[in-house]
Amino acid sequence: MGCTRLSGLDASFLSVETPTAHMHVGWVAVFSPPADGAFPAFEELRDHIGRRLARAPRYRQKLAPVPFGLNAPEWVDDDSFAVDRHVFEAEGPLSRLVDEVMSIPLRRDRPLWELWVCSEASEDQLAIIGKAHHCMVDGIAAVELGSLLLDATPESPAPEPDDWRPAPSPSGERLVLRGMRDLVSQQLGLARWPMRAAGAPANTARQTAGAALRIGRALGHAVRAAPASSINGALSPLRRLAWTQRPLDDLQKVKRTYGTTVNDVMLAAVTGAIRARMIRRGEYLTPLKAMVPVNVRSPGDVLGNHISFVFADLPCDEPDPLGRLYRVHATMSQRKRDGEPEGADLALKAAEHTPGVVQHAISRIVASPRMFNLVVSNIPGPSEPLYMLSCPLQAVYPVVPLAEEHAVSIGMTTVHKQACFGVYADRASLPDAHLVAADIDHSITELLGAGSQVWLSRRQAADVRSEGAEVPSPVPA
Template structure:
């Protein structure tokens, strides 16, 4: 039986009509490298050929009777690629503005839970800067199915290292598990419920040790930033289902040059750039808080986790972004020091702590609580937990081909939450860093202005450390 882990299922329970829990991605393709002429039908058939035997693409949810346990995955015996891969065309002039407007609309549509939890839109008529037509692929997968790393692994089923090469994600075929009947599901749920009190006892001791350790680190000044200490900004309230998307690119070589010159990490540089972009954005609108913004930074624990089940193997740390520091180099240095402490603090906490506690999320109770939280607009009444989510996903360092079309841009887009209506995700690929910004449209008035500031802030850092040898970017 393929049961969802508590953490995977939590993303189902967190979902409301406004708080959509899917992760998106926009891929820009050059069809000129395809072995044959592009046609949507052949493109869709190629996708079907590569995913039809991959359970992650062809499984759907089955609820446990009475909601007594987390749902299970079962095979969709009526899987139809036409319900998952759609064709669209951009209106004239088919440029960046039209592309992100369409992506924003698609990001705000929920997935159909009666089918496998993913969809793709093949978007034709996107005009590249050189005047040649491009294809864009906008994808959505529910967070119950993927995290950042597993999502990238799933996309590899559609990508190759050469235009006519085999998919990177090919290999051993996964076998479908036994599908239990109603009585078996009820019996397993009863056993799981009976064991829960004993599991709670086992978790209490390590949790108490973590709390005591955190208190000690706080006294020494080496603890990570604490939640519920973030300043309030316009994007820290109750969100709607409307989304706004913006994209930007940075040079990975520039990021690494700053990293090498300062003895920091790629993640430090990315967070410092984000802090500078957010500072400028808020300052220009007279909305910059006097204290630093606080970001939740998801961390993959796939290598450290002892759990074999579940698609999501993540934890999180909190990081102050230095938005109260004007000098970009000083901001980076402060961030690097704080991040070292945060990583040490995070490593002292069990890699499976979040996943273990998530097992206790009761389907009915959790869902009712989330809806009550939204309807009562509680995100606007209590201290701000965090201002936004920032994810840094390492991508392939080599060129990739999506069904033969060369990938020119990879832009990941994560979910937004009540209380944190802004998400920034970056992903490296073949010397570039794609920046995906997604927000509640009512919370962030100009996401494109925010995205454009990323390469500008990177140039400011390069100038500050003396690594620049070309003209800086402009807003």
């Protein structure tokens, strides 16, 4: 695999990483025993992973910084690569091991990923903890790359041929020359944008104006200050992952009954959980601002980050579960109608043509708690059963990284017929992550039972409509 430069978005995750804000995404994959009841030995698992790396060549590449910081780093082959520098075995209990692994940043002198096999998850479970730097993969890519290690049937296919040999590392001089060449190209690309718009045909000009409008709307919601909250403040380097799991059909039933989306149901459940925490702490109930990643990945895209964002208010001040659901639904529907995911994507791509110092400043601003209170991410996973060395995959709990001064993030991964929630928190400033996970579960139960409650009041319905979304009629389950 040849040398490839990090995109501006990829590089931004390096620039915002600090000793207390580690920018790795991660997951905890849980497997049940194979038909014969015997889990594979660690050595067999490690060799299995090593044989599959031909499918993911980036996992054998490391970062090569450009001297003097002239441009973003390049990916180059690691001539010291060995699978046993990335795949480890450790004793449980699982929750403690997950917290320890996620509390340590990845080393930048080698490929930016690790897998840990928990040898004592339980008698009837095998667990694998994975992490990879966000500059390398986004949440969707992390799930897809995890799937590369899995099979659609209990029987593993024959090993694939692998004749990988590391390419020679580029010299410092070559890195500088390529960095300067690409920098000039980026500047020219930025300069051509207005000229292209000015000389474009009328229909293209209208498209350009529409794109500018979408960018403006996206930036308008982005720059609106997030409220002060106890979940925003100084972090420690210590992490905790709490998790819960629900049948995916529970969320789909709520979606069908109230005419919303699974993503709306997830956001409403998270809102209910954050509201419950605010009540426990005696805090003033106010909406919080969430950054919600949106997948803009094309079929041919595999590695790197292909995500955009929308910013949405989580109505933590709303006491009614259905009121929370419809306010979330109204907000997300309006964002989609306004083309804000596309607008944010265009803004991110435009920023890639700016000088590195400007990109660094933008990254810091976007990651600030003034921009958002927490990240809430829906990460679709495999819809069919998958196996690793005949062991059925049961659940995947996601880890969504914490930017500086953000004490919690929440992700949901759907695996086959399960919705798996991961509440990832700073262990020092948010020690009650397990209660937040339990409250997500409770919020979904509330929504399932909400059909017997009184529907939205006329005032609530008017509030929802004023935000631009229709209030759907309930559909019999």
